[in-house]
Amino acid sequence: xxxxxxxxxxxxxxxxxxxxxxxxxxxxxxxxxxxxxxxxxxxxxxxxxxxxxxxxxxxxxxxxxxxxxxxxxxxxxxxxxxxxxxxxxxxxxxxxxxxxxxxxxxxxxxxxxxxxxxxxxxxxxxxxxxxxxxxxxxxxxxxxxxxxxxxxxxxxxxxxxxxxxxxxxxxxxxxxxxxxxxxxxxxxxxxxxxxxxxxxxxxxxxxxxxxxxxxxxxxxxxxxxxxxxxxxxxxxxxxxxxxxxxxxxxx
Numbered sequence: 001x002x003x004x005x006x007x008x009x010x011x012x013x014x015x016x017x018x019x020x021x022x023x024x025x026x027x028x029x030x031x032x033x034x035x036x037x038x039x040x041x042x043x044x045x046x047x048x049x050x051x052x053x054x055x056x057x058x059x060x061x062x063x064x065x066x067x068x069x070x071x072x073x074x075x076x077x078x079x080x081x082x083x084x085x086x087x088x089x090x091x092x093x094x095x096x097x098x099x100x101x102x103x104x105x106x107x108x109x110x111x112x113x114x115x116x117x118x119x120x121x122x123x124x125x126x127x128x129x130x131x132x133x134x135x136x137x138x139x140x141x142x143x144x145x146x147x148x149x150x151x152x153x154x155x156x157x158x159x160x161x162x163x164x165x166x167x168x169x170x171x172x173x174x175x176x177x178x179x180x181x182x183x184x185x186x187x188x189x190x191x192x193x194x195x196x197x198x199x200x201x202x203x204x205x206x207x208x209x210x211x212x213x214x215x216x217x218x219x220x221x222x223x224x225x226x227x228x229x230x231x232x233x234x235x236x237x238x239x240x241x242x243x244x245x246x247x248x249x250x251x
Contacts, residue, residue: 007051007052008049008050008051008052009049009050010047010048010049011048011049011050011056012024012025012048013048014048014056014058014093014096016096016097016098016099017094019098021098021099023045023048023058023093023096023099024045024048025045025046025047025048026044026045027044027045027099028042028043028044028045028063028099028100028101028102028119029042029043029044029045029058029060029096029097029098029099029100030042030096030097030098030099030100031043031060031091031095031096031097032095032096032097039065040097040098041062041063042062042063042065042082042100042102042119043060043061043062043063043091044060044061044063044084044102045058045059045060046058046059046060046061046088047059048093055092056092056093056094057090057091057092057093058090058091058092058093058096059088059089059090060088060089060090060091061084061085061086061087061088062085062087062088062089062127063082063083063084063085063102063119063121064082064083064085064087064125064127065081065082065083066081066083069083069125069130070130071130075145075148076145076146076147076148077148078120078148078149078150079150080108080114080118080119080120081119081120081121081122082102082119082120082121083121083123083124083125083132084102084121084123084124084125085124085125085126085127086124086125086126086127086128087127098117099117100117100118100119101117101118101119102119102120102121103118103119103120103121104120104121104122105120105121105122105149107120108120108149109149120149140153140161140162140163141153141161141162141163141164141167142163142167142168143164143167147162151164152164152165152172152175152176153165154168154175154178154181155181156181156182157180157181157182158182163181
């Protein structure tokens, strides 16, 4: 942390006026924009200081919304998604409207109920260059897009791959009733043995056994990485098919 300038002192906390909420270093806050039509800015408090007149300022690290970044909002960005930038700034503490929570992507997906104060972040963002870290993400479904926690996906009980209902020709209501959901690579060869409420989808290429990482922001193909669960499921399914064929030939 930088040294405090002469005539200024660091504070441990700041009480938001008109509320009983206390802001401390490390907290995430909502800050009032100059344009009242815009949503509040989101920032992480890095420092709180007061001058000799007791005017309080906060040094903040800004979160960017997807639409504020280079490239703009993309299909896979969640409604509550933010990017932690390397942009720091001093602002009057009076512009703080309230507190919020910026979850990790993993923790956000585990929330049973998402409140207005809940956000999530999975990328760091360089404001000057428009670069992201990480710059490659895993993709899913036939559409090969990164996971958007706002969109329902169904998991195949066999290969453990994830699919968007709309990409499978299903409605959300139909997808919610599936128990289990089986893709064509994992479903039985005998339609009569398939559960009545399972759903048949188009065959996947063997390459779907690999999880593809894509530089999604630059639209450049990334490396292929092995999805262990998919490979194991594939081998088990292949073994089962061989056993069925051997039994059929012995008859």
